Amino acid sequence: MSDPTLYPVSDAWAARAHMDRNAYEAARIAARETPDHFWGDLSARLDWMTPPTTIKNVSYDKADFRIRWFEDGVLNVAWNCIDRHLATRGDQCAIIWEGDDPSVSGGLTYAELHRDVCRMANVLKDMGVVKGDRVTLYLPMIPAAAVAMLACARIGAVHSVVFGGFSPDSLCGRIEDCGSKVVITADEGLRGGKRVPLKANVDAALEKLAPEYRVQKVLVIAHTGADIPMIADRDIAYAAASEAVGDDCPCEPMNAEDPLFILYTSGSTGKPKGVLHTTGGYLFWASYTHELVFDYRPGEVFWCTADVGWVTGHSYCVYGPLANGATTLMFEGVPNYPDNRRFWQVIDKHKVEVFYTAPTALRALMRDGDEPVKATSRASLRLLGSVGEPINPEAWRWYHEVVGDGRLPIVDTWWQTETGGILVSPLPGATDLKPGSATKPLPGVELELVDAEGVVLEGAVSGNLVITDSWPGQMRTVWGDHQRFFETYFAAYPGKYFTGDGCRRDEDGYYWITGRVDDVINVSGHRMGTAEVESALVLHDDVAEAAVVGFPHDIKGQGIYAYVTLNAGVEATDDLKKALVTHVRKEIGPIAAPDAIQWAPGLPKTRSGKIMRRILRKIAENDVGSLGDTSTLADPSVVDDLVRNRTGAP
Numbered sequence: 270m271s272d273p274t275l276y277p278v279s280d281a282w283a284a285r286a287h288m289d290r291n292a293y294e295a296a297r298i299a300a301r302e303t304p305d306h307f308w309g310d311l312s313a314r315l316d317w318m319t320p321p322t323t324i325k326n327v328s329y330d331k332a333d334f335r336i337r338w339f340e341d342g343v344l345n346v347a348w349n350c351i352d353r354h355l356a357t358r359g360d361q362c363a364i365i366w367e368g369d370d371p372s373v374s375g376g377l378t379y380a381e382l383h384r385d386v387c388r389m390a391n392v393l394k395d396m397g398v399v400k401g402d403r404v405t406l407y408l409p410m411i412p413a414a415a416v417a418m419l420a421c422a423r424i425g426a427v428h429s430v431v432f433g434g435f436s437p438d439s440l441c442g443r444i445e446d447c448g449s450k451v452v453i454t455a456d457e458g459l460r461g462g463k464r465v466p467l468k469a470n471v472d473a474a475l476e477k478l479a480p481e482y483r484v485q486k487v488l489v490i491a492h493t494g495a496d497i498p499m500i501a502d503r504d505i506a507y508a509a510a511s512e513a514v515g516d517d518c519p520c521e522p523m524n525a526e527d528p529l530f531i532l533y534t535s536g537s538t539g540k541p542k543g544v545l546h547t548t549g550g551y552l553f554w555a556s557y558t559h560e561l562v563f564d565y566r567p568g569e570v571f572w573c574t575a576d577v578g579w580v581t582g583h584s585y586c587v588y589g590p591l592a593n594g595a596t597t598l599m600f601e602g603v604p605n606y607p608d609n610r611r612f613w614q615v616i617d618k619h620k621v622e623v624f625y626t627a628p629t630a631l632r633a634l635m636r637d638g639d640e641p642v643k644a645t646s647r648a649s650l651r652l653l654g655s656v657g658e659p660i661n662p663e664a665w666r667w668y669h670e671v672v673g674d675g676r677l678p679i680v681d682t683w684w685q686t687e688t689g690g691i692l693v694s695p696l697p698g699a700t701d702l703k704p705g706s707a708t709k710p711l712p713g714v715e716l717e718l719v720d721a722e723g724v725v726l727e728g729a730v731s732g733n734l735v736i737t738d739s740w741p742g743q744m745r746t747v748w749g750d751h752q753r754f755f756e757t758y759f760a761a762y763p764g765k766y767f768t769g770d771g772c773r774r775d776e777d778g779y780y781w782i783t784g785r786v787d788d789v790i791n792v793s794g795h796r797m798g799t800a801e802v803e804s805a806l807v808l809h810d811d812v813a814e815a816a817v818v819g820f821p822h823d824i825k826g827q828g829i830y831a832y833v834t835l836n837a838g839v840e841a842t843d844d845l846k847k848a849l850v851t852h853v854r855k856e857i858g859p860i861a862a863p864d865a866i867q868w869a870p871g872l873p874k875t876r877s878g879k880i881m882r883r884i885l886r887k888i889a890e891n892d893v894g895s896l897g898d899t900s901t902l903a904d905p906s907v908v909d910d911l912v913r914n915r916t917g918a919p
């Protein structure tokens with residue numbers, strides 16, 4: 270077949286997989302009809318200090334709202350990810366580390382991971398960190414990042430990892446929101462041959478903190494060895510501190526519903542939300558989905574290219590693989606440094622068996638043709654995965670035919686920071702593939718498509734994607750704002766979790782995620798709230814008002830298009846555009862930098878003053894033939910001006 274639309278499960282996969290078609294169908298029914306029994310049995314995949322007797326306790330009703338899984342169970346995440354493997358795989362590599370510089374790599378066995386995690390846990394304890402305290406991590410992609418996460422988990426501290434690409438301002442906001450008294454960072458990071466001044470950013474962030482949020486200690490890991498200023502009584506060099514402690518640290522018994530981590534993510538309004546995940550349900554889901562979706566077998570080398578600053582890095586670089594006793598690869602660098610063969614060379618170097626990356630990386634590499642890929646063997650690979658945004662069929666086929674030599678299934682995995690782990694994905698032994706479709710929900714994931722009024726849509730149709738029941742990995746609250754949690758996810762369609770995504774279901778019951786239907790844009794697989802970028806822009810002295818929308822971008826999936834109204838008397842120059850881009854990079858971080866800025870003398874507003882983003886989106890997409898009804902605008906003529914002066918979006 271030259272251009273098949275269906276890629277059937279091979280006999281070999283059906284035979285080897287954890288779940289074949291029949292097992293999948295049976296699990297779907299069992300999870301729906303006898304959830305306590307189904308999940309209760311499966312919960313034994315974790316090691317419990319006290320096994321749970323109550324399995325599922327969930328209500329999405331406003332009056333009686335609660336989400337609890339395995340609630341009387343007691344366990345420790347670090348025990349499950351490390352200690353329980355020591356007897357059988359102490360000498361197995363737990364983490365392979367590949368540095369930004371191709372001549373630098375390393376790693377840790379499970380025994381070494383145990384030693385390092387215990388030491389860091391003891392250092393944290395000596396610094397006064399106790400169960401329930403929040404600890405902010407601002408680290409490069411080095412094994413110490415996983416060690417720090419697990420050290421927190423070991424003593425019951427709640428980690429909040431902030432992506433190293435976020436600015437000091439963003440870091441400051443996240444430290445204040447969760448009230449961390451301790452920050453763990455490194456001297457510098459390395460990405461694509463460039464140094465990332467992590468410690469300097471932490472210093473700048475802490476200077477901006479309001480006094481009541483004063484951070485007491487900063488633990489600094491030496492990575493590049495840069496000569497950085499240390500502040501007496503606040504900064505602690507990790508190397509020396511870890512020499513002073515023992516390498517044994519008991520695991521704190523944690524209730525299944527005790528918090529494990531907070532991870533900030535962008536929403537459609539306001540500042541980023543602190544998504545809270547708990548101990549039992551989250552770890553269970555990360556572990557279960559890692560095994561099922563990637564059909565993971567002990568001893569295989571698993572590589573998820575995401576940074577631990579994102580949820581994908583949490584669940585599939587660290588928690589899922591380590592809970593399953595895997596060898597997980599951590600890569601510090603970027604796909605095109607020193608050149609565009611890097612991913613494939615790393616696969617050959619470390620004999621990677623499962624490779625999990627984002628469509629934006631594939632689209633960027635695809636531009637350079639097949640030759641860089643074909644220069645490598647990739648013979649060790651047996652499965653490919655995709656995550657973060659819809660994968661366009663063209664990129665899917667390139668991934669399948671060129672990267673996978675036409676022989677590997679692709680699991681296109683749909684999920685969110687909020688869901689803790691994968692919810693919709695093919696299973697390699699059970700699901701025929703369609704390029705561009707995340708295919709079908711995992712057992713226990715009950716999807717519906719609804720219209721704007723909440724009417725349930727049947728059959729082959731497009732609508733808003735909602736989930737009618739709970740799964741163990743679901744987030745439990747927005748840190749410090751339970752009301753916002755309910756309002757954001759459960760108020761739009763009572764009794765259902767609203768994903769924020771639009772979706773089509775085809776005649777075979779396959780799901781095709783079409784993208785966000787709210788004011789969140791997905792830039793290179795990273796979520797960005799339009800409101801956040803707008804707030805950053807209006808902080809600039811010359812800006813009166815700003816409106817930000819997404820537009821289709823060949824590589825990034827979506828780009829950021831900003832309409833900016835300047836203060837009276839300010840001259841609209843190209844230099845000012847550049848200054849605004851720099852300003853947003855500084856306020857939020859490089860991922861938020863606008864791809865296009867258009868000067869807008871006026872913005873299209875309703876008479877009640879609401880900006881009509883629908884129109885701004887159309888103009889940014891250069892789809893000006895179908896602007897729809899503009900008669901409700903206070904001043905319809907602003908639209909003509911915007912259309913006339915549309916910026917040639919890249």
Ligand code: 6R9
Nearest residue numbers: 656657658659681682683684685686782785
């Ligand atoms: C894991 C992660 C979540 C949003 C989500 C959706 C988009 C993620 C996708 C996908 C289509 C896929 N998304 N995976 N869209 N197909 N396979 O990315 O979490 O950063 O919270 O983003 O990403 O729009 O709602 P997060």
